Amino acid sequence: xxxxxxxxxxxxxxxxxxxxxxxxxxxxxxxxxxxxxxxxxxxxxxxxxxxxxxxxxxxxxxxxxxxxxxxxxxxxxxxxxxxxxxxxxxxxxxxxxxxxxxxxxxxxxxxxxxxxxxxxxxxxxxxxxxxxxxxxxxxxxxxxxxxxxxxxxxxxxxxxxxxxxxxxxxxxxxxxxxxxxxxxxxxxxxxxxxxxxxxxxxxxxxxxxxxxxxxxxxxxxxxxxxxxxxxxxxxxxxxxxxxxxxxxxxxxxxxxxxxxxxxxxxxxxxxxxxxxxxxxxxxxxxxxxxxxxxxxxxxxxxxxxxxxxxxxxxxxxxxxxxxxxxxxxxxxxxxxxxxxxxxxxxxxxxxxxxxxxxxxxxxxxxxxxxxxxxxxxxxxxxxxxxxxxxx
Numbered sequence: 062x063x064x065x066x067x068x069x070x071x072x073x074x075x076x077x078x079x080x081x082x083x084x085x086x087x088x089x090x091x092x093x094x095x096x097x098x099x100x101x102x103x104x105x106x107x108x109x110x111x112x113x114x115x116x117x118x119x120x121x122x123x124x125x126x127x128x129x130x131x132x133x134x135x136x137x138x139x140x141x142x143x144x145x146x147x148x149x150x151x152x153x154x155x156x157x158x159x160x161x162x163x164x165x166x167x168x169x170x171x172x173x174x175x176x177x178x179x180x181x182x183x184x185x186x187x188x189x190x191x192x193x194x195x196x197x198x199x200x201x202x203x204x205x206x207x208x209x210x211x212x213x214x215x216x217x218x219x220x221x222x223x224x225x226x227x228x229x230x231x232x233x234x235x236x237x238x239x240x241x242x243x244x245x246x247x248x249x250x251x252x253x254x255x256x257x258x259x260x261x262x263x264x265x266x267x268x269x270x271x272x273x274x275x276x277x278x279x280x281x282x283x284x285x286x287x288x289x290x291x292x293x294x295x296x297x298x299x300x301x302x303x304x305x306x307x308x309x310x311x312x313x314x315x316x317x318x319x320x321x322x323x324x325x326x327x328x329x330x331x332x333x334x335x336x337x338x339x340x341x342x343x344x345x346x347x348x349x350x351x352x353x354x355x356x357x358x359x360x361x362x363x364x365x366x367x368x369x370x371x372x373x374x375x376x377x378x379x380x381x382x383x384x385x386x387x388x389x390x391x392x393x394x395x396x397x398x399x400x401x402x403x404x405x406x407x408x409x410x411x412x413x414x415x416x417x418x419x420x421x422x423x424x425x426x427x428x429x430x431x432x433x434x435x436x437x438x439x440x441x442x443x444x445x446x447x448x449x450x451x452x
Contacts, residue, residue: 066405066417067404067408075103075149075150075408076106076148077096077104077148077149077152078107078137078138078150078151078152078172079104079107079109080152080155081108081109081154081156083115083116083119084110084115089109094397095206095393098401101400101401101408102400102404104123105125105141105147106125106130106140107129107131108132108133108134108137116130116131117131134166138167150173150175150403150407151163151173151175153174153175154177157182157261157263158260158261160181161186168193173200173201174194174200175204175400178204178273178274179429179432179436180203180430180433182263182264187434188430190426191429194425202406203424203429204399205273206396206398206399207277207334207395208278208399208423209397209399210349210398211353211369211381211382213347213395214378215374215377216336216345217282218375224342224343224357227340228338229339229341230339231283231285231313231336232336233279233335234322235274235275235334235335236330237324238329240301240305240326243299247301256270257303267307268436268439269436271325272323272439273432273436275323278334283313285313285315285317286313286314287311287435288314290321290435290438290449290450292308292309292310292440292443292447292450293308293442293443294439295443297326308320309322309439331350332349334350335347342360344357345358352390352391352392353368353390354368368387370386371386376419377422401420403423406420406421
């Protein structure tokens with residue numbers, strides 16, 4: 062692979078326009094770092110806030126031409142589409158309710174799209190957006206960044222390689238403690254953040270925020286689809302109006318069984334995303350808080366520890382590593398792998414070339430649609446007192 066496959070294909074970096082992620086946004090900074098890490102994008106335009114003055118100021122502070130630090134999304138998309146040197150790609154990191162409108166508008170004007178998760182708040186919007194992506198032929202990347210971790214990709218490659226045999230069991234959990242302190246009242250009135258608003262943030266805070274990550278991780282590693290769920294979603298902190306917990310039993314399309322639980326109210330826990338996959342030949346275990354370790358437990362053999370670029374690394378893993386063995390890579394690098402792979406796919410499409418197959422494992426609009434469908438199925442099952450519900 063060349064040092065910069067995007068420049069090799071296009072003779073330049075991709076030009077990127079940003080929507081959202083302005084001052085004070087953690088995820089906005091992650092998107093910008095990811096775009097810059099492998100030097101495959103040049104940030105050329107932005108609308109960094111819904112407040113016009115803040116949007117202009119933040120864009121200028123980012124180093125953009127003041128004329129390209131726009132104050133509204135329609136103005137930016139129209140102006141960039143008309144420029145000979147206009148943006149190629151639009152990255153969206155706004156409240157969830159606006160993903161559909163902004164992505165649709167960008168696709169209509171010929172922009173490839175990188176969008177934060179969840180793809181949309183409603184299943185109808187997810188279906189419409191996926192269909193638009195398919196019809197457009199453009200690249201749509203959804204930033205489920207945990208699928209960019211080298212050891213997650215090693216796990217996927219080992220499953221694909223048959224090293225686990227037939228998958229029989231899957232356990233996944235995503236546990237946080239940010240909403241566990243019951244001495245702090247939830248925000249009310251004008252102080253309510255957009256994530257607490259079901260119109261802006263979606264029908265289930267915990268499912269949209271971290272449940273979709275856990276669901277996507279299962280599908281990415283195993284290649285299986287969840288066929289049915291029996292679920293409960295709600296609040297474990299008394300009086301809370303938003304969902305801070307969800308749990309489900311899973312039935313997969315190959316007959317495998319699984320368990321799923323997510324919460325943001327586990328006191329003292331930071332960001333524990335954990336998965337175990339068991340097949341007829343052995344099991345894999347990975348935890349996000351120790352991202353450089355993938356435990357492989359083969360049937361009738363001692364446990365093996367796989368590490369980034371270490372012994373047993375498969376091509377998809379090596380494609381995702383930037384540094385030598387013994388040097389862990391984590392959240393920012395995983396995010397950057399998603400951006401880098403999307404860049405290769407976008408550049409190949411624009412150059413009329415075939416993309417590197419190893420660069421085509423980033424989440425797309427189909428993954429986004431199934432994520433929204435899973436959220437809806439969990440909520441529906443919970444409202445029906447745990448009835449088994451199709452996904």
